[in-house]
Amino acid sequence: MRGEFNYSANNLDLLLLNSPLKNYELFPKLNDFTLPTLGLGYIATCAEAHGFNVEVIDAEALGLGVSQLAEIVNKKSPRWVGLNLLAPTYQNSIEILRQLTPDIRIMLGGHQAKAMPTTILKERRIPRIDALVLGEAETRVPILLGDVESRQSLPQVFWREGDVAVMPKVTGYDPSLLAPDINTLPFVDRKHLQQDPYMDGLVRESAMVASRGCPFDCSFCGAAISANPDVTIRMRKPHNLIAEIVELRNVHHVERVRFVDDLFLANIKLIREILSAFVEEQIKIQWDATGRINVLANASDDIIDLMVLSGCREVALGIESGSDRLLSHIDKKISVRQILTAVERLCRAGVNVKGYFILGLPTETRQEQQQTVELIYRLQDLTSNLPGRFRCSAFEYRPYPGTPDWKRLVSAGYSEQEMMNYEPETLAELFQEKGLRDRDEFNFSTGIQFGEVPVSETRRTLAELMRRQKEL
Structure with a gap:
């Protein structure tokens, strides 16, 4: 069920926007669910804790078009509007x-802002930029709301004066301005999330973040450590996680939480510490999380047992490819052998696995794409009679600014502008498959061929994979 939003005007200090993937005034919205915008929720909650009046509009969740969203913002007339700039929504954000x-003062942030700050400051289509906030913003946004001139002393906050980009180098600042203590931040106020808690089938679920940063450097990923040198990698304490889970369970009647960050199952010591606390405190709630294949393939049996005992229902694994050569090229630090081991161990223990795959990676050969398809089928067959269920989500490759891949592709002669030109149609529309229209895999694409296989052929393969998955 799509979320609802109160469009009535009021006195707002800050209105935060998540731009739509497509302009839904021109294209139909096919997917009724998108993961909640926890980042904007944290900023709104922290600003409110400092006495400011803040709202969040998730235009993607609500299916709002560009002009519709702009009209709502103008009607509400906030002092500030804030947008998280992302590659797929960048053009829509500019039009808004x-x-x-x-x-209305304009505040910008998000991955695109961090990856291309100078380009954005020089973007003439953006009428004005009063604050370009790079990185984690929970502590700096309230300061900016209190006094716009504070931007001169805040680290990693830039702006534009007339046609001139102002990018001061601030030193001697409090480290918490860039790396807030995530164990003292208030829990996200769920009123700022249009679709959280949400129903996953018959189960009421909420999304959570257990960590910040990622120590790995997968070449295609916006969270790669080389793309985020400003991020301090850190994990929330068990008691802090449990307190939020208990609040979600008791106040919002949540039955399952989904940890959407990269690190929850990436370190054996932390896995043991956190999951042991879950068992000891008897949180009585199921949980899903993202895991690292190399960690789970080599974990001791008691770690897998602890996952099951503490309520683990499903683990999402970034598998990406069935080619060892390509896995090395994208710096995954895993092998096909480890993939098979990790998936079988989890499913044999009764834990479901969702495997993520990418077709059309740079340098991918036709044979390597076929190896990926064959690995998906092999994993489905391998786990067909096990207690845990394996399912796949396969994506067409898309490059993101600031990633190691982006730099390699620009050096190879690919146009930055073309790589950010996402096509408005989806694969589901191209194939007219009603059963595929709720798949998040088909939201957007650059339409550029980066490997040996033509884009049209890759899309046909994706559609066939999803058809087969739906039939299982």
Whole structure:
């Protein structure tokens, strides 16, 4: 069920926006669910804790078009509007900004802002930029709301004066301005999330973040450590996680939580510490998380047992490819052998596995794409009679600014502008498959061929994989 939102005007200090993937005034919205915008929720919650009036509009969740969203913002007339800039929504974000009344201050952040700050500051289509906030913003946004001139002393906050980009180098600042203590941040106020808690089938579920940062450097990933040198890698304490889980269970009647960050199952010592606390405190709730294949393939049996005992229902694994050569090229630090071991161990223990795959990676040969398809089929067959269920989500490759891949592709002659030009149609629309229209895999694409296999052929393979998955 799509979320609802109160569009009535009120006195707002900050209105945070998650731009739509497509302009839903022109294209139909086919997917009724998107993961909640926890980052914006944290910023809103922290700003409210400092006494400011804040709202969040998730236009993707609500299916709002560009002009619809701009009209709502102008009607509400906040002092500030804030947008998280992402590659797939960048063009829509610019068009929204162009339609805002000139008395609204503009605050920008997100992955795109961090990856291309100078380019964004020089972007003439953006009418004004009063604050470009790079990185984690929970502690800096309230300061900016209190006094716009504070930007001169805040680290990693830039702006534009007329046609001039202002990018001061601030030193001697409090480290918490860039790396807040995640064990003292308030829990996200779920009123700021249009689709959380949400129903996954018959189960009421909420998303959580247990960590910040990632120590790995997968070449295609926006969370790669080389793309985020400003991020301090850290994990929330068990008591802090348990307190939020208990609040979600008792206040919001949540039956399952999904840890959406990269690190929850990436370190054996932390896995043991956190899951032992879950068991000891008897949280009585199921949980899903993302895991690292090399960690889970080599973990001792008691770690897998502890996962089951503490309530683990499903683990999402970034498998990406069935080619050892390509896995090395994208710096996954895993092998096909480890993939088979990790998936079989989890499913044999009764834990479901969702495997993520990417077709069309740079340098991928036709044979390597076929190896990926064959690995998916092999994993489905391998686990067909085990207690845990394996399912796949296969994506068409898309490059993101700031990643190791992006730098390699630009050096190889690919156009930055073309790589950010996402096509408005989805694969589900191209294939007219009603059964595929709720798949998040088909939201957007650059349409550029980066490997040996043509894009049209890759898309046909994706559609066939998803058809087969749906039939299982």
